[in-house]
Structures are given as structure tokens and as C-alpha cells.
Amino acid sequence: MKRNILYVLSLLIFSWILLIFFSFIIALIISQVSELKGILARIIDLFTGLAIFIVWLLIWYLVVKKSFYERIKKFMNKIEFLQIFMAY
Amino acid sequence: MQYFESALIFILFAFITFLFQRKWIQLMYKKGIVGKDIHKEGKPNVAEMGGIPLMVMISSFSFILFYLKPNYFDKYLVIISVALIVGIIGVIDDIKDLGGKLKPALTLLASIPILITGSFDPHPSFPFIPKTSLTIVYPFLIPISIAVTSNAVNMLNVVNGATPLLVIPILISLTVISLVSNKTTLIPLLVASIISLAVFFYYNKYPAKTFMGNCGDFFVGGLLGAIAIVYSLEFVILVSMLPFIMHGFFVISSVKNFLEKKQIKEKPVIIKNGLLYPSLKKESPLTLMRICLAEGPLKEKDIALIFLILSTVSSLLALFTYFLTQIKIL
Numbered sequence: 001m002k003r004n005i006l007y008v009l010s011l012l013i014f015s016w017i018l019l020i021f022f023s024f025i026i027a028l029i030i031s032q033v034s035e036l037k038g039i040l041a042r043i044i045d046l047f048t049g050l051a052i053f054i055v056w057l058l059i060w061y062l063v064v065k066k067s068f069y070e071r072i073k074k075f076m077n078k079i080e081f082l083q084i085f086m087a088y
Numbered sequence: 089m090q091y092f093e094s095a096l097i098f099i100l101f102a103f104i105t106f107l108f109q110r111k112w113i114q115l116m117y118k119k120g121i122v123g124k125d126i127h128k129e130g131k132p133n134v135a136e137m138g139g140i141p142l143m144v145m146i147s148s149f150s151f152i153l154f155y156l157k158p159n160y161f162d163k164y165l166v167i168i169s170v171a172l173i174v175g176i177i178g179v180i181d182d183i184k185d186l187g188g189k190l191k192p193a194l195t196l197l198a199s200i201p202i203l204i205t206g207s208f209d210p211h212p213s214f215p216f217i218p219k220t221s222l223t224i225v226y227p228f229l230i231p232i233s234i235a236v237t238s239n240a241v242n243m244l245n246v247v248n249g250a251t252p253l254l255v256i257p258i259l260i261s262l263t264v265i266s267l268v269s270n271k272t273t274l275i276p277l278l279v280a281s282i283i284s285l286a287v288f289f290y291y292n293k294y295p296a297k298t299f300m301g302n303c304g305d306f307f308v309g310g311l312l313g314a315i316a317i318v319y320s321l322e323f324v325i326l327v328s329m330l331p332f333i334m335h336g337f338f339v340i341s342s343v344k345n346f347l348e349k350k351q352i353k354e355k356p357v358i359i360k361n362g363l364l365y366p367s368l369k370k371e372s373p374l375t376l377m378r379i380c381l382a383e384g385p386l387k388e389k390d391i392a393l394i395f396l397i398l399s400t401v402s403s404l405l406a407l408f409t410y411f412l413t414q415i416k417i418l
Contacts, residue, residue: 003383005394011379012398015330016405020215020412027216 098279101149105287108141113291113298123299127247127359127388134296137182139304142284143175146311149280160273163318167277169201170314171307174238178306191302195238196231198310202317203230212322215412230317237313237325240332242305243339244395246377247388248296252289253396255308256282258328261403262315265410271319281311294389323413328406331398335376342374357381364388 116135124131150164210226316325354371356378363385
């Protein structure tokens, strides 16, 4: 049971680190952009939330859906293979 | 004296909730409103719609507080209206199956009280960004947030005691955050919700005597979503609900559609000799429970314990995240 708990906990903490890391990156970008003047700065200021949402969705899609999810699937298959192997 | 009175009120509240829950379960058995507990050998019948007493008690408590101090508890009316709308959608779904697409679509409507009263601040906090400007997008995200939270709670109610064990740690962390962030008006509602869920857990723990039903799950999810928006705790609640989000994400991306639990033909787990095993079929959806079982078979109550640990960790992370949202970099 310990291994089961550690496995799902590592997934949870990994997701949290992803969230915080990308928030930090976005915060860095925003802090740089806010130094800009003109219409671009205004648009970004007005749509900060939208920008965060889109960037986060994009990262989520690329990192999690495309790669991380595939890794979980591979891991699951490996476990399934082990279970079948053990059954024999 | 004030604390003593409050404690007395909450003890009375717990006692009434306990009696109401017990009578309700008896009534459900008497009327034959029961469902099958699929994770047990022999699939015994269990009383359905056990979330109704929870809905009634939390709503009544909030309405009474609003009636007594309308200026102090003004936000309660909006929060409970949202939770009740999603709860009623859940009741309809319990009686007549609404399907996997109509149900989430209907929950979008629950955000109307927030939108009409304007009970939101379109400047949510993110870690290292204490204030963002989301004036245009925010109102459009409100209906989605309510639909996501209510359906997420409903999706992860897969074993006995899952919802109370997953939600109580979140509510406790929110109580701590309310104390440190001076949002004290939220505390009575949170304490009442914790008590109601603890009473419900007494009857829902393994082996369950009652199920929450969609009504209760939707109500609790709607409540969390509404609190997040009305009290500007969006990111904190997002982090505390990570187990729900992970589960929802795994299911939707593996099934590649919005399907009801009943519509999924291949079950993610199988039962053998009282133990739960992950399904070996590739068509089975990837769920949080299936991932919990990846390292070996477990008993149903062990899964509930893992859910509790996950929720406790995510709630602690939410608490830490709250402090990160107060930090501004550069």
C-alpha cells in the first residue's frame, strides 16, 4: 500500500510543481512586459488573465497531454504486463 | 462567551443533522430508493440520495445566518443559491438520468446568481502575481468554474466515503486561510459544511449505509466553486482540488469524451475476493482509482484512505500556495 500511496502522491506533487513553476514563468514575463509602453502593454495588461489561461492550457497540452500522459500509459502497460507475468 | 455560544450552536446543528440523516436513510430504504454497491461481493442495496439532508442543513443554516445578520453574511445568499441550483440539477439527475452532456451543460446555468449580483472580483491572485486584470474574461470563466467543480466532485465519488474524505481537508484548509486572510465571515459556513460532511461520513464510510447521490456531490462541488469566486480564492481552491482535477483529466483524455459512469462499458477496476484490481483491458478508462491500484490490489477502504491522504496533501499545498499568492516578484 505504501508504494500505491507514494506513486499517486508523486503525481499530485508533480502537478502542483508544474502549476507553480509556470505561474512563476508567467509572472516573470508579465513583469518584463509591464515595462513596455504603448498598445501592446495595454492589451497584455487588460488580458493578463486570458494570457495566463492560454499559456497554461498550451503548456498543459504539450507537457501533460502529449508526453506525461503517454508516460503514465506506458507505465500502466508495464504494470499490466508484470501482473500478467506474475499470474503465470 | 461568544465562543461558548458558537460551540453550542454547532453542537446542536450536528445533533439535528445526525437525526435528519438517520431518518432520511430509513425513509429511502422504506421507499425502495436504493442503488447497488458495485464494489462489494453480492452488490448489496444501499440508500440513495443521502446528500439531501446535507443540502437542507447547510442551506437552512446559511439562510438563518443571512436573515439574522444580512449585512455581515450577505455573500451567503449568493453562494447557497449557486450550490442549491446545482444540487437541484443533481436531484433531477438522480430521478431521471440527464446524460453525460446535458448535465454539465445545465450546471453552467448555476452561475446566474453570481453574475446577476456581480459578486465577484475580476482580479484573481496567482502565485507571485497578487493581482491580475481579468475584467473581460472573468465573467465568462465563472459558469465554467461552477460546472467544473460540481462535476469534478461527482466524478471522483467512486468508493464508500470518498466525497467527505476528499472534501473535509479542503474545507479545513479554507478555514485556516479564512482566519489568516481576515475573511472571517466565511468560517461559519465552512464549519457547518465540515460538520454536515462528518455526519454524512458516519453513514457513508465502508460499508456504506447511504450514497451521496449526484444531488449531494453537485451541491458540495457547487459550494466550493461559489466560495472560490465570491471570496476570491480561485487559485487556492484549484490547488486543493488537484486530486479531482487529475481524475477528471485522466478520464476525459483516456475516454476522449464526456461520458457518464454508466456509459463507460469497460470498468476501470475489477473485484476478486474482496480486493480491487486494475482492469487489464486497454479500453478501460484511466482513473485515479486505477492509478492507485497500479502498484497492487487494495481493499475499498484502503482506496478511501489514499484519497484522504491525497486530499490532505493537496490542502496543505493549497495553504502554502495561498502564501505564494501574496508574494510579488520584481
